[in-house]
Amino acid sequence: MTKTLLQVARGLALVALLGASTSSLLETASPRGIDFILQNSPTPQKYLIETMPGGVALLDYNNDGLLDIFFVNGGRISHPMTTPENFDRHNPKYWNRLYRQNRDGSFTDVTEQAGLANAGDGNYGMGVAVGDYDNDGFPDLYVTSYGKNVLYHNNGNGTFTDVTAKAGVAAGGWSVSAGFFDYDNDGKLDLFVTRYMEWDTQHSKDCGGNFHTYCPPGEFPRTTNILYHNRGDGTFEDVSETSGIAAKKGHGLGVAFADYDGDGLTDIYVANDGMQQYLLHNNGNGTFKEVGLEAGAALNSDGGPLSGMGVVFQDYDNDGRPDIIVTTLPRQTYGVFHNDGHGAFSDRGLQTGISMLSGVTAGWGVGLEDFDNDGQKDLFVAQGHVLDNVEKIDPSLHYLEPSLLALNHDGRFESVDPGTRAMVAARGTAFGDLNNDGWIDAVTTVLGSHPQVFMNRGGGAHWLTIALRGTRSNRDGLGARVQVNGQTRFATTAGSYESANDKRLHFGLGTTKTARVEVTWPSGSHQVLNDVPADQFLEVREPEHP
């Protein structure tokens, strides 16, 4: 790639601005008050659920301007499991946890007072989605499980109410990731849930012969994902069949949303484990068509399937079109599907350098975020193998791995120090600006351990963070296309793995002190703001009239 003189000059200026420091962009922190441990309860039976949790969400549940953290817990697994399955979720050790952020950067566990303590004894926790499904201005929580999923309505007074039964979104089976989005642009957030397989503890298997390992997904039948349509009265309708979603069975794990073909409708990408990935094109009439193979976003460039786990659907090369990155197992490389326009994608693993960074690692939570505020989205991946004894089978692979932070240099990603040498079995990851300093932070969950909180050290580059306030569109503007100085982000809290990100849209501006902001709302209205000063949190309110 030939750089123009202008690009080189811009780069040099940025280096000067940031300083020549070689220290890591990120550092791990142990914020006071966060004592969560992800209890996955590994057993000799190698129940597959043990290696799959858990999600994390960054949300401002009490609208005090500070991001709070919600963790999904697994549960207790007895060996062997008996029926009825009981994961001891009433025991505080196995509760999901909500930590409210205080003004001093510490956190307070408010799980019990918020009404989130017991997720149901029969539910082994997996992931979380965040969205304001009733447009009341307070983010609601949807927690997925092996068992029943739970929708918690945010009452706006620091408490939540389990409204699952009324809403009709319990699902069942083995749900993994979920996300709120508005597929019919009616201003009400709908809900998509991935499900992994037909499996239960009484029909589990142990693979690997004498090594006793978790089985690959192909050992179990595929299952359907679920799409719930928001009726707007606090209830949802399962439209999986009528929308065509249920027509495609798979081994769904991650899910992300974006409008990849610019038709104004939000499409869905599902990361499937050990098979082709699904790109579900929104037909605009309430139905979806799976087009992954013909669009070039289903298999790698050799026609090989991916063990898709996490997924991010954002524009990494600032061409205005959302690209897809799928995290996978080792001996594959993370899938990088570049959006070439006209509904076509091409595998860019080699050109981006991401293949080279991911040949022997297993990736889960993933994000494309501009960690160094240079105007290009960088890649963060939470890593750690599925098999807790993988070294016995292949000594060149490792169960515990460090996270990957790779900086984006004009579309080429280069690995840098992620801020810790800790080797962990990381899973879910959520991204957001925890301390409101204009620099993106990340939180990952770790099996059997405390989460990792990656705080951004910051620097001199400029930034702009945008909060959308929908009026005709859904209240948080999920699904909006936001462009700032040539960068594009698609408003979503979904993506990554089992997790939910800060709903605010963050843009690094490099040396630029002002921004031109364009918002294309799900309602179709288009809004332009010129000369917006950098280094601020900006709320953009959707015009109430077209």
Place this chain on the structure above:
Amino acid sequence: MNQETIFGTRASCLWAISRVRIRRMRVGAKGFCFVFIIWIAMQSFAIQSAVAQTISPEATQHWNAARAAETQKDFKTAVSEYSKVTELEPNSAAGFVSLGQSCMEAHDFAAALSPLKRALQLDSTLLAAHQLLGYALLAQGYAAESIPHLARVHEEGALGIAQLETGQFADAIKNLQAALQKRPNDPDLLYYLGRAAGLLSKQSVDTLLAAYPKSSRADQAMAENYFVLRQMDEAQKQYELALQARPDTPNLHLELGQVFAMTSRWPQAEEQFRAEYKLQPGNAEAAYRLGDALLHEGKTHEARVALERSNELQPQMPETLYSLGKAASLEGDAAVAEKSWLALLSSEKESELAAQTHFALAALYRKQGNTAQADKEMQEFQKLKGSTQP
């Protein structure tokens, strides 16, 4: 892990495998015996007819009863009747051969040994007795004892198996190859030949390690073992030791490069493949590996140059053609990409690589807007994936 430990562990594993295989081999040897018995029954018909004419009427009566029982596959009765023949005619070698054969037909290999040995005492030129005894001994695990009998009748397949079991790997390979020429693609023979070749290889390496434990070749052999066991850190160390001692040894850089490639350390892999290519500029594999590493690094133009060189050195290698097409495609040279992939498909029709190539061509044609051709290639891809996936 020291040298003794790794090879001790490996040897134990091989031993365990060997025990399993020997059990299988015995079953296989019985299988050989069964086929052989049908053959020998036909071959010995003339002897049997002649014998029946030279023995007493009473013995003939039992002889005929035995024959009738054999026809009915009532081998228990046949054994009983042939036993009476040998009691009445204790100097009839043919009688003992038939008794031994009948025991083997009844799958009682242990009982066959004694009459067959007696037959050979009476007439050591009886080829049928040698053959039957060779099989019976082999089936009973007496491989060493079976060898002279099998060698006498040039029964190369069974002889090769017996030699394999007694550690005579080179002779086993020779005989099994000869047997395979007569019965090409026989799965049992192919299996034993593979096993013999593997054990001969291990024997050679063990000799090398025992005789020259500090040599560069010993380090290389150790490294290769670590590589097979996927102990990449240890493999790297051993290759580096070998390279320190003899930096110009062919293939060392190539193999060390593969350690780096296996662990996704492509810049280091490139460095090693480049060193090998410098040492052996006429080595097509070195050029291919270099091109492949460069491709993984996203250095498409350099990769293409190396892959084109590999293709010149050894034209039409499918792997080279595939990667060359990929490099050309990434460079935007659709014509060369298509040419390389079509050349690959002219020789490779149904493999995994052929499937990958159809997929790559589908993407290429789709990018060119040639939807019909893209769909056709995608159909070929799906057809092959359907047939190559378990």
